[in-house]
Amino acid sequence: MNIIPLFIVLPLTVAFIIPMISRKFIKLPDVLGNLTTLTLVFLSVSVIGKTGVYMIGGWKMPLGINMVIDGLSVLMLVTINVVAFASTLYSVDYMKMYTSKLRYYSLFLLMLTGMNGVVLTGDLFNLYVFLEIASIASYALVGFGCEYDELEAAFKYLVLGIVASSFILFGIAVIYGSVGSLNMAQISEVIKQRGMNNALLFAAALFLMGFGLKAALVPFHAWLPDAHSSAPAPISAMLSGVLIKTLGIYTIIRVVYNIFGISERLSLILMIMGTLSMVIGVLLALGQWDFKRLLAYHSISQVGYVILGIGLGTPLGILGGLFHLINHSVFKALLFLNAGSVEYATGTRQMEEMGGLSEKMPVTATTSLIASMSIAGIPPFNGFWSKLIIIAACIQAGHPVLALLAVIASILTLASFMKVQKYVFFEKLKEKWNDIREVPLLMCVAMVILSVLCVFMGLLLIPAAWNSFLNPAVQVVLEGTGYALRVLGQ
Amino acid sequence: MIGMTLIVKTIAQWIKSFIFLYGVYITLYGHLTPGGGFAGGVIMVCSFILLTLAFGKKKVLSKLSKALASELDSIGSLIFLAIATLGMSIGGVFFGNFIQKNIPGREFALLSAGMIPLCNIAIAIKVGSSLFMVFIILAVLRVVEKEGRLEMIQTEMREDE
Amino acid sequence: MLIGSIIALETSDLLAAVISIGTVGLVSSVIFLFIGAPDIAIVQVVVEVLVLVVMIRATISKDLTTISGDRELFGVVVSIIMLAVIFIFGIKVFSDIPQFGTNIISLFEGAPSNVYLSQGLKETGAPNIVSSIILDYRAYDTLGEATILFTAILGALAILRQKTKRKTKGK
């Protein structure tokens, strides 16, 4: 159990050390950053199948802060760290476009620390603190290029993010005022004993607004397209791939299922929000010509699928939602890295200006083809399986309309990505791109790793992998407020 | 513009060490009286801010340069983290309080409460230096118009990039 | 405080706005002192001073000192309606929270604060219970807090650096 704090300590130490490195050792931050994320990948794989509670400082449960590791946390940990590793690998060459790599790596690792902390913690206020670490690092990273658009996107993101954080903190304050504790398990226990009242409902509404803002669900999605398209490519991959899921979806699952306990009304709200995001996101994406902006709108839509699946509340729906969550992390990160490669080579994000790049950039073109088919839900790639499960779950739960909408959104996604493939990679090569080259080796390696994952992640559904990885996470969600008993019993 | 009038300068000269000392006091006695590392660190910074406002930036930066502040920032955080990790290696748990904290009869002494004073000092260093940097980078910055476009000027100081 | 904050938002003079927000902060620090939180009062005062100095130096020294800007009536009306809805909902809520002046921890046996108060000195050795919480019971939060400050400063430095992009290929 002693390795759990390492998820926080390791990236934090490296993040504190990196700014002190002299600029003579130009390679050192690259090496350190990648080593850290690689180690974290191994660590996170090594905790698969473990459960337990780690009490920080040795204090008993409600006194101190505790870290909880269970199926859901492990699922998130593995996803976060794998995507983070691919992103740092990609950054080695990509971030040569910007100055101040030291600060970039430091901020990146701080963001990673924040996300790991959010996933591991078992304390409500501590969750807020780590959520703020991750958010603040991401505000700075979105504006990292300091161009006008980037700063503006960063400011918009910052303002909405702080409003969201304020809602969350206010919710925590209301909960503390009516329960008197901050430990998630204890809160859940007390709520179960005394039942819901208005104050707790108000807190739940505040949480939904706050986390919904962080997850960019549809009424609150305004910041996402700007922020995700303006950030440097590896950061976009992190933001779209894992940050919105950790700060938004994971926290919603924890709060709604494990603390308050799911009810008809909450489930309905989640399903409505999910469906709205799914449909509106994809409709908005259709008209986009900016490569990264298009991807950003698709993020909204795909997050809608996840929330829809989770909101259904049936075992199949939750399985589909969680599976789609990790699938989306992988293929959306890959797509953003592809977009970054195209931008790196051509210097533009407008799709009309591109064309025929598959001749010159075979690796990028192949990997992006895989990712596009995956996001559009074409068999045998991973996106197909998770979408199939979600649609089946909708029908099983008696919501054929939702299933139909999910299918329509999927078809529209396919259309949108056919457009991407056609304009960017196929067609004839334009004159002005005659002298571009494939991106450097490490960037290719990062993309290939993710695309291999895309192809083989369907295998997670075979029984052996399913039992050790996906099923524990589904069980955690299903047990609902049983979480309290399990954690307090440790 | 180098500083303010003579009166301000003289008084600032007298007061600054008292403010600094008060900050140190607040930090060290944080576990006994109100206050603590954070408040102490901010108060220490206030003495530097007073100096900056009174004498201009050059004099202050000669005492505490930006690079040093940046390093102190990292070092303070690292000390705090190191205390936490030492708790793990000595005390067995992350953030374990590894120094004996309850010596009988010495409950209100300066050297009590285990790692709390150490943490206070680390936080004071960290907070002090980082807020000093905030002040320097934000408050001394000027946006001026230069050759038709706006530009940020950090007067007589080069960014380290 | 309420009046101060409304002035801060509505005045068209930037200096007045910043100073009124400073007033709001100082008044809240006095309130903190009266409700038995000297630690927070100290921190609030010094932070307020710092924020005020930074805000004044960073914003007022720009050439513009007044704010103009016409607002769209529609947006204002919509937001006021939204806020009113939250307010009405919120008012109901406070009847479910224990009355002001009665402590939640006295109503709820398992609250950790009861232990902090009765066992804090014995278990941590620090007579200042707030200190013992932030640096011993919940030291992990404080680590996060220090990290946030570090992150924010690093981010500010990164945003304000002078040269930002190298020349890219293909441009």
Added chain:
Amino acid sequence: MIYALCLILFLIGLYGVLVKKNIIKIVIGLIIMDYAINLFLLLVGYKKNGIPPIISKGDDIAEFARNSVDPLPQALVLTSIVIGLGVIALMVAIAIRLYERNGTFDITKMRRLKG
């Protein structure tokens, strides 16, 4: 009733963020929201005629525990003040940089990116 005042303060801040068109005003609105939450947390922990949670020499511990205000919200507020400070620093940095690029604090002139 006093909680309602906190809520009003919070909503005033939110109103500033939503309606105002000037970056500095938005920053001020966010600061006000911060104050409101801090105040609310501390008020939740208040007890009538409570004493500060600091033991002085010769106090009876049981007596003290009965009279003292709740120390946990104070610890939380301390953290939240620091978080607010960090956020303000970053926000002002971005605002200055935007001003440098743009020459104005008015956001109606800079909403080129549409949501």
